[in-house]
Amino acid sequence: MADGDKVCLGSFEDDLDRVTLRVYQLRVTHPTDQAGQLAARAGLPAHEVVRAEERLSRLGLLQQSPGGGWVAVSPESAAESLLAPVEQDIFQQRIAMAATREQLLALSGDYLEARSLRSARSSIEVVEGLDNIRAVIDDLARTCAESLDALVPGSGQTEAAIRAATPLDLELLARGIRIRSLFQHSARRHRGTVQYVETISSAGARVRSASVLPSRMQIYDRSCAVLPLNPKHTAVGAALIRDPGVLTFLCKIFDHAWSEGSEFTEADGAPLGEAPTGLEREVLLLLGGGRTNEEIAQRMGISQRSVSRIVAQLMTRLEAANRFQAGVRAAQNGWLS
Numbered sequence: 397m398a399d400g401d402k403v404c405l406g407s408f409e410d411d412l413d414r415v416t417l418r419v420y421q422l423r424v425t426h427p428t429d430q431a432g433q434l435a436a437r438a439g440l441p442a443h444e445v446v447r448a449e450e451r452l453s454r455l456g457l458l459q460q461s462p463g464g465g466w467v468a469v470s471p472e473s474a475a476e477s478l479l480a481p482v483e484q485d486i487f488q489q490r491i492a493m494a495a496t497r498e499q500l501l502a503l504s505g506d507y508l509e510a511r512s513l514r515s516a517r518s519s520i521e522v523v524e525g526l527d528n529i530r531a532v533i534d535d536l537a538r539t540c541a542e543s544l545d546a547l548v549p550g551s552g553q554t555e556a557a558i559r560a561a562t563p564l565d566l567e568l569l570a571r572g573i574r575i576r577s578l579f580q581h582s583a584r585r586h587r588g589t590v591q592y593v594e595t596i597s598s599a600g601a602r603v604r605s606a607s608v609l610p611s612r613m614q615i616y617d618r619s620c621a622v623l624p625l626n627p628k629h630t631a632v633g634a635a636l637i638r639d640p641g642v643l644t645f646l647c648k649i650f651d652h653a654w655s656e657g658s659e660f661t662e663a664d665g666a667p668l669g670e671a672p673t674g675l676e677r678e679v680l681l682l683l684g685g686g687r688t689n690e691e692i693a694q695r696m697g698i699s700q701r702s703v704s705r706i707v708a709q710l711m712t713r714l715e716a717a718n719r720f721q722a723g724v725r726a727a728q729n730g731w732l733s
Contacts, residue, residue, distance in 0.1 A: 415440065419448035420457055422464055423468040430465070475590040518638035526631040530560065536616045537564045543574040545650050549627075551697045552586025565596045575601040578650070578657050580609055581675040582698040593660050604657035607678030607696050613646065621646045671731045672710065679706045684723045684732050 415438075422434050435442040449466055452458040456474035458466040469477075523532050525571070536545075544565075553561070560704035565575060575596065583589045584605060593603045612630055614622040621643055625633040637643060658674050672680055675696075682692045689707065693700040707719070714729075726732050 415444055416448040416451050417446055420468065423449075423452070423458060423466055427461075427467055428465065431527055432634050489560055519637070519642075521636040521638075522625065522633060524625075524633040529631070529634045532634070532636065533614070533622065534564070536614075536620060536622070537568060540568060540616050542617045543576075544614065545566060545618075545647075545654075546575075546577045546615075547609045547611065547613040547650060548577055548583070549612055549654060549697060550580060551582035551670040552589040553592065554582070555588060558588055558592045560590060562595060565601065566599055569596065569601060576654060577601060577603045578609065579603065579605045579660060580697045581605045581607050581678065582702075583695060584660065597660075602660045603660040604654060605660045606653055606657040607675065607682075609653060610649065613650065615643075615647060615650060618643065618647055631725060671729070672713075676706055676710065677731070679703060680710055680731060681727055683707060683710070683719060684726060 418438055418440075421435065422429070422437055426434065426437065430436070432442050435445040438445065453460075453466070457469055457471065458476045459469055461467045463674055523529055538610055555729050569575060577593075577596070579589065579593070597603050607617055611627045612624050616622075621637040622629040623635045623637060623646075625635060637646065638703065671677070675698075678696060682695065687695070689700050689703045693703045696703075707722075710716075710726075711719070711722045714722045714725040723732075
């Protein structure tokens with residue numbers, strides 16, 4: 397079969413219809429018949445026999461005889477002739493794949509050496525751009541061996557952030573890595589964040605919340621911290637901190653915030669007659685410090701409406717006519733200590 401006569405493998409079933417199979421059988425038993433004779437034996441029009449022979453030729457089941465006419469070829473021989481070029485292409489592709497894999501794997505030593513030099517030469521590395529930040533975080537997650545501690549400020553995570561973080565966190569937890577994540581209290585009211593917390597908590601992560609967090613931060617194995625260059629626009633860039641002194645300080649900040657936090661699923665508020673806890677207590681402390689509702693809302697990452705509601709509840713429980721009186725009575729009750 398010539399190169400120009402190659403048939404698409406997917407057309408095999410279409411070409412071998414009932415008429416074509418009948419003509420093939422007759423060609424095997426009557427190799428010297430002309431098309432007209434074969435048509436008479438099959439009870440078919442001559443043009444259908446000619447068409448069937450063309451199909452059989454494309455499949456390699458018929459070959460032109462030197463003396464004219466067609467010679468039937470065994471299916472085994474036809475398969476060998478038809479599939480040999482395809483098998484050769486596959487073989488060549490496998491060789492190319494193996495060569496490419498070998499070349500890429502040969503770079504592993506260079507990559508590891510460069511990575512170690514990067515860590516050794518610079519205790520603080522700046523990474524700019526969201527894609528580059530994600531690539532660095534993927535690398536840190538992949539090489540993480542023991543722990544990941546994270547401060548996550550704000551009233552809730554975006555869908556994109558949750559989609560990016562969930563598979564990484566679950567992969568770390570599946571490898572036995574300890575994860576501790578500290579959110580702000582306000583994130584408890586964000587449905588997407590709550591679902592994300594439920595997902596990683598069920599996989600073994602520990603999650604707490606606090607009223608105020610200084611900045612977004614991730615600490616991998618207590619040996620590398622990731623901080624945003626601009627806390628208000630975290631996609632701009634990040635700083636990778638490996639300096640031992642700075643890392644010790646950052647770890648202490650996290651440990652202190654974690655110890656002051658409460659379980660993420662802990663309900664806000666307290667029964668009447670009992671000292672406020674959670675979000676209510678944090679608002680009361682800031683209220684006692686003379687902060688306005690606007691300042692409290694900004695500091696805690698919640699809306700002014702929520703702050704106003706909590707302040708009103710506290711003043712009702714304290715039977716206070718104004719904020720100053722509420723502070724005095726809260727101090728008398730020992731709620732500010």
